[in-house]
Structure formats: C-alpha cells, structure tokens
C-alpha cells in the first residue's frame with residue numbers, strides 16, 4: 001500500500017439526483033459547510049436513473065468509493081423514482097456484500113435540497129469509511145497488469 | 154409396468170397430437186432424444202406425425218420457456234416490422250412445463266413477452282432432473298454408453314460395466330432444494346400432480362457461503378468464476394435473457410470489456426445475475442449448460458433469497474401481482490442507507 005503512505009486520498013464517485021441531493025450539495029457549498037473534496041459529482045435526473053451498470057462501471061474504472069444519493073422517500077420529483085431505486089439498491093448492496101465487496105465501498109443516502117449540512121455530514125462519513133478501507137482493489141480493472149500479461153504472452 | 158416417465162411421454166405425445174390435429178395449436182415445444190446418453194434436445198413439433206418424436210425423461214434439464222417467445226413469433230403470419238398486427242386471434246403454441254418452467258412462463262407473461270391466451274401449457278409435475286455431470290463424476294472418466302431409467306434408480310452401462318445408482322443422489326442441486334415442483338399454470342395436465350416439497354431450507358447453499366468472512370466470500374467468487382470462458386451459454390439458455398441487445402454486447406458505453414480479464418468476467422456475472430433479480434425461478438438451466446461447471450446460480454439464488462425475505466415474493470408464483478422490482482412499498486426496508494440509524498447490510 002505505497003499509495004496510502006504517500007497521503008493517499010480516495011476518489012469517490014457521487015451520483016446525485018438533480019432535485020434533492022445535488023441541490024443539497026449546492027446549498028452545502030453556498031452555506032460554506034466544509035466537506036472533503038474527495039467526491040466527484042455526477043448529476044443524474046433521479047436516483048431511479050442510477051443503474052447497477054453505472055455503479056459497477058465506476059468501480060471497474062477505479063473509484064475507491066461510490067455514493068448514490070436521492071430525495072427522501074415521499075419527496076421524489078417524479079413521485080416514485082426513489083422507491084423503485086430503494087428496492088434495487090437494497091438487492092445490489094446485499095449482492096455486493098455476498099461476493100465479498102467490502103461494506104462501505106458502495107453507499108446510498110437520502111439528502112434533500114434543504115439539507116446542506118446533512119450533505120456535508122454524509123460526505124464526511126462516507127469519505128472516512130472509504131479511507132479506512134484503503135484503495136479499492138476488488139473489481140478494479142488493472143489495465144497495466146493486463147498489458148504486461150499480453151506483452152509477456 | 155411402464156415407468157412414470159414412460160407414461161408421461163405417452164401422454165405428451167397423445168395430447169400434442171390431439172392439439173395439432175384439431176388445430177388448437179400450430180406448434181408444440183417439447184423434447185426429442187439427444188445423440189449421446191443422458192442428453193435430450195429441445196424440439197418444436199409442427200405436425201401430428203412428428204409427435205412420435207416427443208419424449209420425457211429425467212434428463213430434461215433445459216427450461217423450455219426459453220424457446221417460447223421465438224416459437225410464438227414463428228407461427229404468426231409473416232409481416233414486415235412496420236406492418237399492423239393481423240386481424241383475429243394469432244395461432245397458439247403448446248409447451249411442456251414443470252414447476253420452474255411454468256413460473257418462467259408466468260414471468261414472461263408479466264413482462265409482456267408472451268400472451269397468455271396464445272399458450273397451452275402441458276403441465277408436468279417434476280420429480281427432479283438428473284445432472285449429467287454428477288453421474289459422470291461418479292464414474293470418474295469411464296465412458297458411459299447407455300443409461301436405463303427406472304423410477305428411483307438409474308442403470309449406468311459402459312463397455313465393461315453395468316451399475317445401478319440411486320436417482321435422487323444425482324438429481325441437480327436446484328431440484329434438490331426446490332419447493333414448487335408442480336406447475337403453477339396448467340391447461341392440460343400430464344401425469345399425476347406432485348405435491349409441494351417440504352424443504353427445510355431451500356437456501357442452504359447460499360447460507361453456507363454467507364457464513365464465510367468477506368475475504369472468504371471474495372476468494373470463493375474469484376475462484377468460482379476464474380475458469381469462465383465467456384461463452385454466454387448461461388445467458389443464452391435463460392428464459393429471462395431475451396434482450397435484443399444484452400449489456401455485454403453494448404459498445405457505447407461498454408459496460409464490460411470483451412476480454413477474459415477477471416474483472417470483466419466478474420462484472421458480467423454480477424450484472425447478469427442482478428438482471429434476473431426477482432425474476433429467476435431457479436430452474437438451474439444456466440448452471441446445467443455451463444461447459445466449465447461454474448455455479449453461477451449461487452448469485453441468482455442469493456437474490457431470490459433476499460427478494461423473498463425483503464419483499465415476500467417468489468418469482469412467477471403470483472401471476473396477478475407485479476414483479477418485485479416494478480413495484481414498491483412505502484415502508485420497504487432501508488437499513489442499508491448510509492444515513493439511516495442502524496445502517497449496515499439489509500436484514501436477512
């Protein structure tokens with residue numbers, strides 16, 4: 001873990017829904033709540049838009065952590081998108097645990113547009129969790145390793 | 154005295170012939186004999202004369218529902234992609250179905266891939282199908298030339314041996330843990346109905362894996378899928394995988410690489426299993442067709458377990474209820490959320 005010793009900082013991909021969590025992130029910024037700069041935000045129309053393919057693709061590409069955040073149940077801009085998302089995320093989160101992906105790599109939360117402070121707290125706690133886990137290695141595609149293997153072959 | 158499966162075969166042939174002769178259906182999906190011992194091949198019969206080719210035995214391991222949508226399409230009058238649907242009812246298709254296959258048909262109906270009024274289900278109570286791999290393992294490389302089937306035994310014959318083995322010992326894992334062997338949709342009953350099986354724990358294999366540590370489970374996952382050659386037989390044989398373009402074939406964006414890289418293979422399996430969440434009936438076809446003997450069914454079985462425990466649904470058991478992932482409840486469990494009190498993994 002040489003990376004860790006040289007002040008390793010995790011990269012966390014955050015899929016935030018446009019109507020609540022993204023606005024929550026905005027409010028956190030405007031209100032000057034401090035939160036770690038480890039997150040890279042991807043704005044999506046709804047948490048229901050976040051597919052398992054997107055989450056796995058982010059992990060494959062080397063994200064150390066994932067955060068998916070949407071409106072609180074009952075507050076979805078599209079009425080029910082987050083309810084459908086909740087079922088899908090529950091199953092995905094269990095399946096990833098089942099195959100041995102560390103709990104804490106892939107996180108889900110509800111943050112509303114008025115919860116700037118809560119947004120900062122969620123990012124803080126997710127970043128701490130991911131830092132404790134160290135750099136992701138499971139399901140990260142190592143292009144270098146592959147190229148070396150090909151050259152050797 | 155004919156065996157149970159001989160009687161079932163006779164009844165299938167008679168019913169298929171009757172349905173084709175009186176014009177009720179345009180085709181019957183069943184099984185014909187294979188070219189090797191312990192193999193059968195799916196067969197679509199379109200004329201009464203060909204019904205004699207239909208058979209039923211303990212090696213009928215492929216889920217016939219997989220062939221239903223295409224067979225339905227094949228009996229429709231030919232038309233261009235933009236031509237309107239022809240007037241009047243379209244021809245019907247009959248299909249032999251056990252418990253899990255009939256549940257797959259229910260899922261196909263729920264997902265509008267199959268019209269209920271165009272299908273005639275020849276319902277067969279399943280007694281569990283035998284895994285060819287398990288039998289071969291018992292004989293460790295000795296070539297098996299013929300297998301004779303009794304109701305509870307199999308007589309395995311080779312060039313210089315003939316041994317009798319207990320049938321249930323070599324029944325597939327998914328059949329051994331099955332609780333609903335009798336079809337849920339029956340239009341024409343074939344043979345005797347079989348009762349629900351009292352299985353103390355249908356998820357015993359999943360539970361065993363869950364007992365392992367996180368690292369142990371990761372080791373299992375990487376080892377289990379290490380030999381996968383990405384032939385996609387597991388996907389192609391599954392009645393749920395009817396997508397015209399599967400995510401593995403998508404190029405933009407390319408969700409999984411085409412290489413044999415372990416990460417790409419792992420992602421293929423995670424996502425394929427996940428796409429079957431709430432739809433898989435544990436028919437075991439994916440596992441049966443794998444040339445490498447990979448137990449990818451553990452992933453779908455884990456999802457089946459969670460869907461049952463979290464949402465109280467078993468795929469294909471309630472034709473009138475929506476599929477678990479196309480509906481929701483206001484109070485669905487959400488302990489897995491990062492900012493929920495008591496967050497962690499979802500209750501088992």
Ligand code: SF4
Nearest residue numbers: 394396399400425428
């Ligand atoms: S694996 Fe998924 S995308 Fe591919 S055919 Fe099956 S359900 Fe469709």
Ligand code: SF4
Nearest residue numbers: 391433435436437439
């Ligand atoms: S995933 Fe496997 S066990 Fe489940 S329905 Fe498809 S073929 Fe059958």
Ligand code: SF4
Nearest residue numbers: 381382384385387443
């Ligand atoms: S059938 Fe077996 S070898 Fe082929 S893709 Fe599926 S798991 Fe891999």
